[in-house]
Amino acid sequence: MKIGILGTGIVxxxxxxxxxxxxxEVKMGSRSRNNEKAIEWVKSVGSDRATQGNFAEATSFGExxxxxxxxxxxxxxxxxxxxxxxxxxxxIDVANPLDFSKGMPPTLSVxxxxxxxxxxxxxxxxxxxxxxxxxxxxxIMVNPRLVRGEHDVFLCGNDFEAKTRVTGILKNWFGWTxxxxxxxxxxxxxxxxxxxxxxxxxxKYQNPNFNFKIARGF
Amino acid sequence: MKIGILGTGIVxxxxxxxxxxxxxEVKMGSRSRNNEKAIEWVKSVGSDRATQGNFAEATSFGExxxxxxxxxxxxxxxxxxxxxxxxxxxxIDVANPLDFSKGMPPTLSVxxxxxxxxxxxxxxxxxxxxxxxxxxxxxIMVNPRLVRGEHDVFLCGNDFEAKTRVTGILKNWFGWTxxxxxxxxxxxxxxxxxxxxxxxxxxKYQNPNFNFKIARGF
Numbered sequence: 001m002k003i004g005i006l007g008t009g010i011v012x013x014x015x016x017x018x019x020x021x022x023x024x025e026v027k028m029g030s031r032s033r034n035n036e037k038a039i040e041w042v043k044s045v046g047s048d049r050a051t052q053g054n055f056a057e058a059t060s061f062g063e064x065x066x067x068x069x070x071x072x073x074x075x076x077x078x079x080x081x082x083x084x085x086x087x088x089x090x091x092i093d094v095a096n097p098l099d100f101s102k103g104m105p106p107t108l109s110v111x112x113x114x115x116x117x118x119x120x121x122x123x124x125x126x127x128x129x130x131x132x133x134x135x136x137x138x139x140i141m142v143n144p145r146l147v148r149g150e151h152d153v154f155l156c157g158n159d160f161e162a163k164t165r166v167t168g169i170l171k172n173w174f175g176w177t178x179x180x181x182x183x184x185x186x187x188x189x190x191x192x193x194x195x196x197x198x199x200x201x202x203x204k205y206q207n208p209n210f211n212f213k214i215a216r217g218f
Numbered sequence: 219m220k221i222g223i224l225g226t227g228i229v230x231x232x233x234x235x236x237x238x239x240x241x242x243e244v245k246m247g248s249r250s251r252n253n254e255k256a257i258e259w260v261k262s263v264g265s266d267r268a269t270q271g272n273f274a275e276a277t278s279f280g281e282x283x284x285x286x287x288x289x290x291x292x293x294x295x296x297x298x299x300x301x302x303x304x305x306x307x308x309x310i311d312v313a314n315p316l317d318f319s320k321g322m323p324p325t326l327s328v329x330x331x332x333x334x335x336x337x338x339x340x341x342x343x344x345x346x347x348x349x350x351x352x353x354x355x356x357x358i359m360v361n362p363r364l365v366r367g368e369h370d371v372f373l374c375g376n377d378f379e380a381k382t383r384v385t386g387i388l389k390n391w392f393g394w395t396x397x398x399x400x401x402x403x404x405x406x407x408x409x410x411x412x413x414x415x416x417x418x419x420x421x422k423y424q425n426p427n428f429n430f431k432i433a434r435g436f
Contacts, residue, residue, distance in 0.1 A: 043326040107330050111411070113320075140435075151433035154415075190415030193329070197372075197408030201432060206323035211368040214419060216367035217358075218429035 004029055004062025005078055006055055008037035011094055011138040012068035017045055022173055025049045029058025031080065038190035059085035064092070064169075071116050072109055073096035078120060086127040090162045092169075093117050093188075094133045094141070096195050107198045108192060117188025121158065128162035130155055130171065131188040134164040135198065137208035142174050144211075152178040156187035182216065222247055222280025224273055224295055226255035229312055229356040230286035234261055236360035243267045247276025249298065277303035278435055281395050282310070282387075289315035289334050295300055296338060303346040308380045310387075310427075311335050311406075312351045312359070323417045326410060337408025339376065346380035348373055350388065350408040353416065355426035360392050369429040370396040374405035398432065 001024050003018040008030045016026045026049060028038045038052035052058075059065055059081035069077040073093045078086065096114040099109040110116055116133035132155040133141045140146050144153070153176050157163050163181055170176040181188065194212070202208055219242050223234040226248045234244045244267060246256045258269035270276075277283055277299035287295040292313045296304065310314045315334040317327040329332055335349035342353050350373035358364050362371070371394050381399055388394040402410065412430070421424055 024421070066370040102331075105227040111330050112325050112414075120273045147433045149433050151431075153369070156418075180419075182415075182422060187415075190412075190418045193414050194408075195410040196330075196411050197400075197405075200374075200408045201407045202399075203230040204398070205434070205436070206399060206432075207436045211433050213369075213433045215365045215367050215429050215431045216425075218423070218425045 001025070002027075002061055002063050004058035004065045005068055006058060006065065006069035006081060007070070007072065008035055009068065013041045014063075014138040015066055015068060015094070015142060016041065016050065018027045018174070020045050020047050020050045023049070025101070026051070027058040027061040028052045029055040029081065031055065033057070041111065047062055055080040056082050056085055061183065062089070064090050065159050066093055066211040067093045067120070069095055071095040072099060072157050074116060075119060075123060078124060082125055083126065086124050088126060090128045090130060090165060091120070091124070092133070092166055093120055093129055093131045096134050096192055105196065108195065111189065113192050115192050117156070117192070120186045128157065128159040129185055130157035130159070130162050132166055132187065134191055135194055136211045140209065140211055142155070144176050147211045148210050149213070150178060151213040152180050154180050154182050154191050156182040156185055156191065169211050185190065219243070219279050220245075220279055222283045223286055224276060224283065224299060225286035225288070226253055226259065227286065228290065230284070231259045232356040233284055233286060233312070233360060234259065234268065236392070238263050238265050238268045241267070244269070246270045247281040247299065249273065249295070252273070273298040274300050274303055280307070282308050282411040285309055285311045285313050285338070287313055289313040289363035291319060292334060293337060293341060296342060301342055301344065307343060308346045308348060308383060309338070309342070310351070310384055311338055311347055311349045313350050314410055316413065318389040319342050323414070326413065329407065329411050335374070335403050335410065339356050339403045340377045346375065346377040347348035347403055348375035348377070348380050349403065349409055350384055352409055353412055353431045358427065358429055362392065362394050362426050365429045367431070368396060369431040370398050371432050372400050372409050374400040374403055374409065376402050
């Protein structure tokens with residue numbers, strides 16, 4: 001499948017590399033056509049299935065899009081990607097609206113009454129936004145076996161068929177066994193608001209190889 | 219031990235009943251001395267170790283205090299309890315700052331840059347506030363075996379010895395095996411901000427018998 005990855009950070013490059021490894025064609029998108037980190041990623045992957053371009057080119061290329069930009073820049077990146085290029089496509093929104101401007105630990109630039117996932121869905125109503133994978137380190141996103149035992153990935157979104165397809169991607173491509181559908185895109189609030197707890201746990205463990213599991217008595 | 223429980227709702231009565239069952243003397247505090255729900259609780263427990271009074275009486279009575287008031291009312295309840303009565307004591311803050319005024323699901327009345335736990339600690343600096351137990355249904359708080367397998371209770375606070383004592387209470391009185399210390403009281407932000415995710419899960423499962431587990435790869 002042709003996939004567009006928006007964002008050149010560790011999340012985008014980790015997911016992009018995994019997708020190329022799985023045989024997909026991946027175009028990494030960034031603000032400018034010749035972003036150094038994107039060029040470096042293409043080189044490091046060393047496959048003609050890995051290419052790079054600007055946000056619009058990567059989005060136009062992909063049948064499926066991953067938003068791996070930093071949350072503070074996501075809406076602007078998606079505007080550059082272009083509503084026409086995003087139209088009708090599934091956008092897997094992995095981003096967290098972390099605001100580092102007030103020092104560490106970061107706060108959220110949107111929360112409680114709104115979320116980044118909802119903002120994206122509102123601004124791009126013709127796009128099937130599925131929030132997923134934002135509650136863990138990126139190495140775990142594509143390799144859940146880095147964490148022992150059962151643990152969960154959450155998703156939410158307004159389009160049921162899109163969520164079914166993303167569930168399949170998470171299970172069949174990335175190896176997840178537990179995918180918890182939290183409902184429509186409004187559940188992105190809860191998914192993004194676990195970040196402060198995640199950051200406390202990272203501070204405690206000094207190791208990002210952990211994830212949430214919902215233990216049940218029923 | 220003599221314990222004060224602030225709040226007459228399901229959380230206060232569940233914890234209070236468990237503590238009486240364990241042999242402790244419990245005074246349930248509420249706004250007025252003869253609160254109907256508190257009187258009902260005392261009757262239902264049917265032990266002379268269960269009594270009721272106003273917030274100040276329950277707090278003066280207790281060597282240890284549980285804040286089980288609704289988050290919207292916690293600060294006012296603690297003011298009525300009185301800084302002098304709270305002085306030097308451990309206050310286990312179980313409350314969540316849920317705001318139901320804008321409809322369902324509730325939002326948080328404080329989050330992101332502050333938390334209820336921190337507000338309480340700031341207003342009562344002579345009290346050892348330990349945030350704990352707020353991330354699960356109250357039946358699970360005092361009976362973790364309602365949920366299968368391993369799962370976790372978080373706590374945070376500024377006083378190390380108070381946290382050690384609360385950890386002992388959680389383990390020895392309530393039966394917890396996994397108590398995760400998240401650090402100082404600023405971690406109350408993360409503990410309170412998981413509530414929206416918890417509410418999404420409650421909506422999905424229509425059953426409150428679930429809890430968070432931190433699965434690890436190290």
